[in-house]
Amino acid sequence: MDVVLILTILVVIFALAFDFINGFHDTANAIATSVSTRALSPRVAVMLAAVMNFIGALTFTGVAKTISKDIVDPFTLENGSLVILAALLSAIAWNLITWYFGIPSSSSHALIGSIAGAAISAAGFGILNYDGFLKILQALLISPFLALAVGFLMMSLFKVLFKKNTLYKTNKGFRIFQIGTAALQSFTHGTNDAQKAMGIMTMALIAAELQSTDEIQTWVRVSAALAMGLGTSIGGYKIIKTVGGKIMKIRPVNGAAADLSSALIIFGATTIHLPVSTTHVISSAIMGVGSAQRVKGVKWGVARKIVLTWVITLPICALLAGIFFQILNLFF
Structure with a gap:
């Protein structure tokens, strides 16, 4: 069998594996708040997600086209x-490492950094499509700050709208509302994250x-959507624990505000065909909501560790992918 065909088959297999891992790694973030507030049981939340x-994965293709041509x-x-296979091996390795330690790292950063690193290792820095690459980096950088601001504004709005209600009544209503926001959150996750493997x-x-x-x-x-759906059905309870409880104590009203903000x-x-880190966006929305509720209620020490992981993911994955490419190049 032709070597290129063998490599292409391996890429498809590992791309679906990446999507599967992404399912239990990143999708945990989408349902973390609804599980932590007991709006949904873990089993029901995972199946809904x-x-x-x-x-969501079957509905759009714009982000997939951006990934396929805007980096290289x-x-x-x-x-x-060979470049793509090296990138996938790097992204999968990083996702598994961060999943094992329960760190909500970004699969988007891992994949994009890995593609760039493998391509540079193969053909030098001139191979990058700098206009497209910088546009993607800008989206990855700006989106968490937008989520933080929108989360703050959403929670502030809820405080004004429901200030006459008792805390018990508000949380009871929002616990039911969170079923819808968890579904919306999971749908939007599929519209963006599953397309990266495509x-x-x-x-x-x-x-x-x-x-x-x-x-x-x-x-x-269809295959990418199925892989992500199957991965999601396994669930990522370690990351649910980090996002759903360690950043701040989440009540139903907070969870609904964070879900709506990040889904937006x-x-x-x-809709503008840009990949973003769903991990970054969801975690930032929770921080924004927490800041509107009570700044000191946010556990900023945990938040700093998450931010540090966001910062180091792209360069580490780029380096890993470059090493993987050189190793694979010896055999192929």
């Missing part, structure tokens, strides 16, 4: 299949000259 992620041009990339597979198909456009094929969309930011990014 799996279904809504699957639906797959039509001009030599050893493209983009990777499309890059591999173009590099192998198995397709000549950046259109996302139907089998690519993620879906907004999806």
Whole structure:
């Protein structure tokens, strides 16, 4: 069998594995608040998230096209299949390490940093599409700050609207409302995160000259959506614990405000075809909500550790991917 075809098959397998891992790694963030407030049991929340992620993943393709062509041009990339395989191995390794330690790291940062690092290792810094790459980095950088601000404003609005209600009555109502916000949160997660694996597979198909456009094929969309849905059904309870309780004590009204805020930011990014870190956005929205409630109620020490992981993920994954490429290049 042709070496390029073997590498393409390996890329598809590892891309689906990345999506599967992303399902239990990142999707935990989408349901963390509803589980921590007991609006939903972990089992029901995970199954709801799996279904809504699957639906969301099938609905849009704009982010997938951005991933497939805006970091590097797959039509001009030599050893493209090898570059993409190295990037996937790096992103998967980092996701598993951070999942093991219960750290809500960004799969988006891991994947984008890995693609850039593997491509640079293969062809030098000139291979990067700097306009597209910088646009993606800007989205990754700005979106957490937007989520923090929107979370603060959303919680402030809720405080004004429901100030005459007792705390018990407010939380009881919002516990029911959180079922809807958890579903919305999971849907928006699927519209953005699942498309990253679709983009990777499309890059591999173009590099192998198995397709000549950046259109996302139907089998690519369905397989990526299924992989994320299955991964979500396994759940990521370690990360639920970190996001849902260690940043701040979350009540139903806080959880609903955080869910709505982060869903708005993620879906907004999806509509303009930009990948964002759902982990960053959700965690930042919780911090914004906590700040509106009581600044001292946010455990900023935990938040600092999360931010540190966000900062180091992209460069570490770029370095890892470069090393993986050099190792794979010895064998292929």
